[in-house]
Amino acid sequence: MTIADRWLLPDGMDEVLPPQASRMEELRRALLDLYHCWGYDQVMPPPVEFLDSLLTGTGTDLDLQTFKITDQLTGRMMGASADVTPQVARMDAHSLKRQGPVRLCYCTNVLRAKADQHQGGRSPVQVGVELFGHAGLEADGEIIHLALASLKAAGADEIHLALGHIGIYRGLVEAAALSDEQERALFEALALKSPGQLAELVHRSVSDPALADMLMALGELHGDASVLRQARERFAGAPAPVMAALDQLEALYKGVLARFDVSLYFDLAELRGYQYHTGMMFAAYVPGYGHALAKGGRYDDTGRAFGRARPATGFSMDLKQLATLALVSPSRGAVWAPAQEEESLNAAIAKLREQGERVIQALPEQRTGPAEHSCDRRLEFIDGRWQTTALTQETST
Numbered sequence: 001m002t003i004a005d006r007w008l009l010p011d012g013m014d015e016v017l018p019p020q021a022s023r024m025e026e027l028r029r030a031l032l033d034l035y036h037c038w039g040y041d042q043v044m045p046p047p048v049e050f051l052d053s054l055l056t057g058t059g060t061d062l063d064l065q066t067f068k069i070t071d072q073l074t075g076r077m078m079g080a081s082a083d084v085t086p087q088v089a090r091m092d093a094h095s096l097k098r099q100g101p102v103r104l105c106y107c108t109n110v111l112r113a114k115a116d117q118h119q120g121g122r123s124p125v126q127v128g129v130e131l132f133g134h135a136g137l138e139a140d141g142e143i144i145h146l147a148l149a150s151l152k153a154a155g156a157d158e159i160h161l162a163l164g165h166i167g168i169y170r171g172l173v174e175a176a177a178l179s180d181e182q183e184r185a186l187f188e189a190l191a192l193k194s195p196g197q198l199a200e201l202v203h204r205s206v207s208d209p210a211l212a213d214m215l216m217a218l219g220e221l222h223g224d225a226s227v228l229r230q231a232r233e234r235f236a237g238a239p240a241p242v243m244a245a246l247d248q249l250e251a252l253y254k255g256v257l258a259r260f261d262v263s264l265y266f267d268l269a270e271l272r273g274y275q276y277h278t279g280m281m282f283a284a285y286v287p288g289y290g291h292a293l294a295k296g297g298r299y300d301d302t303g304r305a306f307g308r309a310r311p312a313t314g315f316s317m318d319l320k321q322l323a324t325l326a327l328v329s330p331s332r333g334a335v336w337a338p339a340q341e342e343e344s345l346n347a348a349i350a351k352l353r354e355q356g357e358r359v360i361q362a363l364p365e366q367r368t369g370p371a372e373h374s375c376d377r378r379l380e381f382i383d384g385r386w387q388t389t390a391l392t393q394e395t396s397t
Contacts, residue, residue, distance in 0.1 A: 010122075011115070011122070012112075012114070012115040012121050012122030012123070013121070013122055013123050014121055014123065014320075016320065020323060023323045023326075024125065024319055024320065024323045027153075027154055027319060027322060027323050028107050028125075028127065028319060030153055031107065031127055031150055031153060031154075031319075032105065032107060034146075034149065034150065034153055035105040035129055035146070036105075038103070038129075038142075038146055039103050040103040040104060040105040040129050041103065041104055041105070042104075042105050042106065042107075043088060043091055043104050043105070043106050044106065044108060045081060045084055045087035045088065045091065045106065045108060046081075046087075047080060047081055047108075047109070047111075048069070048078045048079065048080050048081065049078060049079060049081065049087065050071070050076055050077070050078055050079075051066075051068065051076075051077045051078060051079045053090055053305075053306070054066065054078075054079045054081065054086065054087070055079065055086070056086065056090075056302075056305040056306070061273075061275065061276075062082055062083055062086070064113065064114070065082040065083070065112045065113050065114065066079040066080065066082045066112075066113060067079065067080040067082070067111055067112075067113050080110075080111040081108075081110050081111065082110055082111060082112045082113070083110060083126070083316075084106050084108060084110060084126050084128065084316065085128070085130060085299070085302075085314060085316060086302060088104050088106060088130045088314075089130070089132070089299075089302040089303050089306075089310075089312060090303070090306055091104065092104065092130070092132040092133075092303060092308075092310060092312075093302075093303025093306040093307065093308035093309075093310060094303070094306040094307070094308070097308070098133075099133075100133055101131060101132065101133040101134045101139070102131070102132045102133050103129065103130075103131050103132075104129065104130050104131075104132070105127075105128070105129040105130075106126070106127065106128060106129075107125065107126070107127040107319060108125070108126060109123060109124075109125050109126075110123070110124055110125075110126045111123055112124070121318075121320065124318040124319070124320060124321075125318060125319035125320055126316050126317070126318065126319070127150075127316065127317050127318075127319045127322070128296070128314060128315050128316030128317060129143065129146060129314055129315065130312060130313070130314035131143055131312070131313050131314060132303075132310045132311065132312045133310055133311060134311055134313075135300065135311035137248055137251055137252065139311070139313050140248070140252060140279070140280050140298060140313050141251075141252055141255045141256075143296055143313045143314055143315055144161070144252060144255075144256060144282055144296075144315075145255075145256070145259060145260070146315075147282070147284055147294045147296060147315045147317075148161070148256070148260050148262060148284065148294075150294065150317065150322075151284055151286065151293060151294060151322075151325075154322040154323070154325045154326065155325040155326025156286045156293070156325050158263075158286065158287055159260070159262045159263075159284055159285070159286060160262065160263045160264075160265060160284070160285040160286070160287075161256060161262050161263070161264050161265065161282060161283075161284050161285075162264075162265045162266070162267055162270070162282060162283045162284075162285065162292075163249055163252060163253065163264065163265070163266050163267075163280065163281070163282050164249075164266065164267050164268060164269075164270035164280070164281045164282070165245040165246075165248060165249050165268070165279060165280050165281065166271070166273075166274060166277045166278065166279065166280075166281060166297075167241050167242070167244070167245035167248075167278075167279055168218070168231075168235075168242050168245045168246070168268050169190070169218065169268075169269070169271060169274075170241070171238065171239045171240075171241035171242040171245065172211065172214050172215055172218070172238065172239070172242060173186070173215075174239070175208075175211055175238075175239045176205070176206050176208065176211050176215065178205055178206075182201070182205045185201050185205075186198070186201050186202070186205070186215070187271060187274065189201055189219075190218060190219060190269045190271055191271055193219060193269070195219055195220075198215075198216065198219050199216060202215050202216055210237060213234070214234060214235055214238055214242075217231070217234040217235070218268055218269040219269050221234070221266070221267075221268040221269065222265070222266060222267040222268065222269065222270075223265065223266065224264065224265065224266070225253060225264060225266070227266040227268065228246060228249060228250050228253070228266065231246055231268060232246060245279075245280075248279070248280060249266065249280065252280060253266075262284075272295075273297065273299075276299055277297045277298060277299050278298050278299055278300045278301070279297065279298030279300065279313075280297055280298050280313075281295075281296070281297035281298075282294075282295070282296055282297060282315075283295045286325065289321070293317060293318075293321055293322060293325075294315050294316070294317045295315060295316065295317075296313070296314055296315025296316065297313065297315075298311075298312070298313040299312050299313070299314075300312055332358065333358070333374065333375065333376030333377065334357075334358040334359065334360050334373060334374055334375045334376065334377075335352055335357055335358065335359045335360070335375060335377045335378065335379055335388055336360055336362065336369075336370035336373065336375040336377070336378040336379065336391070337349050337359055337360065337361040337362065337378070337379045338361075338362060338378075338379065339361065339362035339363055339364050339366060344385070344386060345379070345381075345386055348379060348385075348386035349361060349379070352379075352388070359379075360373050360375060370391055371391075375391060376390065376391055377389060377390055377391055378391055
């Protein structure tokens with residue numbers, strides 16, 4: 001191994017340096033304050049848990065993303081958290097056991113076994129909120145509104161919101177009484193958005209002409225709000241859950257437009273998180289990014305394995321990605337203090353720091369000066385007391 005190899009980072013792992021680290025911390029505080037104002041309590045899940053609880057009710061996708069290690073104390077398998085949402089669901093169901101709606105928020109590092117194909121890194125800082133205990137559309141609306149408010153707070157000017165509902169696909173597949181193998185093939189065709197493959201599968205697997213037409217329509221129903229009108233026409237006579245899902249999407253659409261200036265897009269064949277989501281799903285995009293910056297939806301009954309099935313809805317984001325939305329705020333500057341140990345100087349430095357000032361005291365024989373440390377003022381002993389004076393370009397060396 002060469003010397004250079006010793007500080008190479010693993011693929012997908014990155015470090016955050018100044019000033020971006022300061023920007024992330026500033027944004028973290030702003031978002032958690034925002035969630036506090038909406039009534040969300042912060043939680044801090046552990047970085048690792050036993051696999052039995054960490055992967056409960058999450059499907060196979062999260063299992064593949066989870067780093068697995070052996071607990072030296074018990075010999076049991078543990079996993080590093082790759083997604084905070086199941087952990088927060090466990091907290092609600094098992095640890096808190098509160099009655100009625102529970103609002104929780106978090107911001108913590110997660111670790112993923114492979115890079116997310118949409119977001120890149122394997123070590124995102126996941127920030128998000130979860131609302132448990134309310135199955136109504138009002139809870140879904142609150143989650144979407146808070147996701148959009150989060151993006152606005154991070155500096156997003158133009159937001160594109162994609163809405164979908166897993167209940168449409170589930171309702172049609174259940175009515176068609178497909179086998180597991182047939183449903184798996186249909187799912188893959190819709191995920192690949194392959195009309196030819198979809199047509200062949202539907203023709204071979206669905207005997208009811210009306211249901212066959214509805215399943216074929218799924219691959220075509222994506223676009224602006226006119227998609228909802230087209231869907232009502234194409235799904236006329238569909239099972240009740242399908243029409244209820246369309247009603248929910250229309251209500252969410254109207255609620256978003258009443259409060260936010262965003263462009264809306266519908267994709268009724270969006271099956272992301274199929275094993276996980278149980279109702280509405282959404283993804284928020286910002287120009288310049290080829291992936292969603294916020295993703296969420298309804299995932300009822302995740303807490304069932306912990307003895308308490310609860311309605312649940314929420315969203316999550318990567319703080320690292322959000323921090324790139326706006327330029328880093330210019331530093332306020334700092335005060336340069338001389339390298340000497342003197343009681344009145346120490347008192348002056350302490351007072352400035354109590355006032356929120358950044359004070360950098362030189363160390364004995366230090367060769368770098370105030371300019372290298374972004375200082376715009378210095379402490380000087382004038383008229384019998386320590387005072388801050390502006391640093392000019394000539395005096396900053």
